[in-house]
Amino acid sequence: MNTLSEWWDTLPSLLPGLKVSFELLLATILIGTPLAIALALARRSRRAAVRWLGIVLMEIGRGIPSLVLVYLVYFGLPDAGIRLEAISAASIALGLNFASYTSEAFRSGLDAVPVGQSEAAQALGLSKRVEMQRVILPQAMRIVTPPLISWVIVYFQTTSVAFAISAPELMSTAHSIASANFKYMSTFVLTGLIYAFFSIPGSRLVAALEKKHHSPPKTTSLLVSAIRRRRPEKVENS
Numbered sequence: 001m002n003t004l005s006e007w008w009d010t011l012p013s014l015l016p017g018l019k020v021s022f023e024l025l026l027a028t029i030l031i032g033t034p035l036a037i038a039l040a041l042a043r044r045s046r047r048a049a050v051r052w053l054g055i056v057l058m059e060i061g062r063g064i065p066s067l068v069l070v071y072l073v074y075f076g077l078p079d080a081g082i083r084l085e086a087i088s089a090a091s092i093a094l095g096l097n098f099a100s101y102t103s104e105a106f107r108s109g110l111d112a113v114p115v116g117q118s119e120a121a122q123a124l125g126l127s128k129r130v131e132m133q134r135v136i137l138p139q140a141m142r143i144v145t146p147p148l149i150s151w152v153i154v155y156f157q158t159t160s161v162a163f164a165i166s167a168p169e170l171m172s173t174a175h176s177i178a179s180a181n182f183k184y185m186s187t188f189v190l191t192g193l194i195y196a197f198f199s200i201p202g203s204r205l206v207a208a209l210e211k212k213h214h215s216p217p218k219t220t221s222l223l224v225s226a227i228r229r230r231r232p233e234k235v236e237n238s
Contacts, residue, residue, distance in 0.1 A: 007190045010177060017173025018194060024090055024159045024169055029152065031095025032102065039099060040106035054103075061100025067161045069093040074165045090162035090169075098155055105147040109140035146209040153202040157195055170194065 042054030064072075074089035084092070113136050121131040160171035170191060178187040 003186060006183060006186050010183075010187060010190055013177050014170060014173055014191065014194065017168060017170040020087070020168050020173075021156070021159045021170040024087060024094070024162060024167070025152070025156050027087075027091035028094040028098050028155055028159070031091060032098030035095065035099035036102040036106050039103035040110055043103070043107050044110060058100050058103050061096055064097075066094060066097045066158055067164060069097055070161055070165055086162065086165045086167040089165060090159070090167050094155060094158060094161075097158075098151065102148060102151050105144050105151070106140065109144035110136065112143050113139045146206045149202055149206050149209070153199050153206075156199060156202075160195075 039054050039058050042050050043058070045051045045054070070090055070093040073093040074084065074086065077084060077089075117135055117139065118131060121135045126135070159169055162169045163171040163175065166172060174187050174191040178184040181187070
């Protein structure tokens with residue numbers, strides 16, 4: 001009961017750090033997702049130079065640990081005259097790392113869309129841009145969503161590396177509280193439970209989506225919707 005009482009008293013002090021952790025996670029996703037799609041498209045390019053550039057960037061991003069990237073951005077960029085706040089530096093570093101790992105999921109999702117969908121879109125006169133936006137990407141996202149959520153859970157936990165540059169996220173806040181009251185075990189166990197509390201439901205959601213994934217996508221309706229929403233001036237005449 002004494003431990004529960006301590007947790008109850010400590011929890012309100014941890015909430016500001018939890019809020020910063022979620023803000024950092026959101027920034028990571030917003031930075032990393034467009035970069036991941038760009039890397040996936042680069043890896044599928046017919047141009048060898050673009051394809052190899054995508055592969056090299058992905059491998060470098062995966063090969064460098066997230067903590068090293070955080071240090072490179074926060075401590076390294078000032079040598080080039082660029083100074084960033086701790087949260088901004090952590091967001092950029094984790095966003096780059098997130099992009100490197102999730103790009104493979106996006107590439108696999110794009111490759112999993114049947115070739116016939118692309119052929120049908122082209123036969124109906126859709127431009128490449130409209131085809132990708134209205135037909136290919138919606139189907140790919142349905143495939144990508146479960147692994148993407150898994151990576152979001154991983155990076156929610158990975159936001160704790162921002163503690164190394166004194167960003168006021170959950171782990172940093174917990175360390176400050178424990179340093180003040182000297183109750184390290186109690187404080188860090190509570191912090192771990194908070195991470196688990198938000199991670200476990202996400203894992204259950206991934207399992208549910210993977211079961212649902214086996215049902216066939218409504219590809220015909222996607223094509224019809226794409227035709228209705230395309231810009232008339234983009235129709236290609238064969």
